[in-house]
Amino acid sequence: MQRALFSQLGPRAEKGSPLAGLLLRRSRMDRGRVSENVLEKNKTLEAEKIYRILRVIHIVLVLLALILAAVLTVMVLLLPDLQEQNGQLKEMQASNEALREKNRILIKKVPESWIVHNGSLYYFSCVAKSWEDAERSCVSLGSHLTSVTSVSEQEFIYKKANGAGYWMGLNKLKSSDWRWTDGTPYNEKHTNNFWAPNEPNNLGDNERCVQFLKNSIRSWNDNSCFYPAMYICKWDCKASALCP
Structure with missing residues (x-):
């Protein structure tokens, strides 16, 4: 580049002359500016x-933050329900384990003639x-x-009774209403489907006690309390020393 510049200026730009020095300095300055421009551009x-x-x-982090906030919101909303369901x-x-344990203890302690069912004997x-x-x-x-x-x-009872006519605790001996001897409240609506068809009929105005007469869900029959029949006793574990 320097040679081209000297050749264009002719004899005036001979090496060592003031003009040549000036041109040389300018050329170096131009190269420096070019280098600075390139560096600045880079x-x-x-x-x-x-x-x-x-x-x-930044965008990715914002999206992740929004997703995390949504997940936390859902967890906060669902947590009470999950805790309640877990508690239930x-x-x-x-309760199930307590019932199984009660049955295991009763089976070990009661005589062979008693049958255990759902915690009762x-x-x-x-x-x-x-x-x-x-x-x-x-x-x-x-x-x-x-x-x-x-x-x-x-x-459970009617299948075990198998239509043999066992006495149960339901009676009208001391009241005009049906009552259980163990003090359990009688629920007519709840037990209505347990009576045999056309029962209770109080035949001869003398049927005040009830027995399991048929091998069916509808097995109850009112009969004379003096009629001899086998019977079923029920032992409430809560009232017994057998309970743990």
Whole structure:
């Protein structure tokens, strides 16, 4: 570049002359400016590149923060329900385990003639007695003639009774209303489907005690309390020393 510049100026720009020195300094200054411009441009491009990268990172972080906030909101909303369901599940498991443990203890302690079902004990007699004598026999064993408080209990008893006509604790001896001897409240609506068809009919105005007459869910029959029949005693674990 210097040679081209000297050749254009001719003899005036001979080496060593003041003009040649001036031209040389100017040439060096021009090269310096070019280098500075290139360096500055490179710095600008690098800065723009870094800015774009940082902007992308910023957007990604904002999106992640929004997603995290949404997840936390859902968890906060669902947490009470989950805790309640978990608590109910634990209560059911504890109740179920307590019932199984009660049955295990009762099975170990009761005589073989008693049957364990859902935490209660049942004795199916082999001797026929009048209703009142049957109740006295149950009381002597620390129990009463059985009551029926649920469909599952009714199914358990009538299947075991198998239509043999066992006495139960339902009677009208001391009242015009049906009552259980063990003090369980009588729920007419709840037990209406347990009566045999066309029962109770109080035939001869003398049927004030009830027995399991049929091998069916609808097995109840009112009969004379003096009629001799086998009987079923029910032992409530809560009123017994057998309970843990």
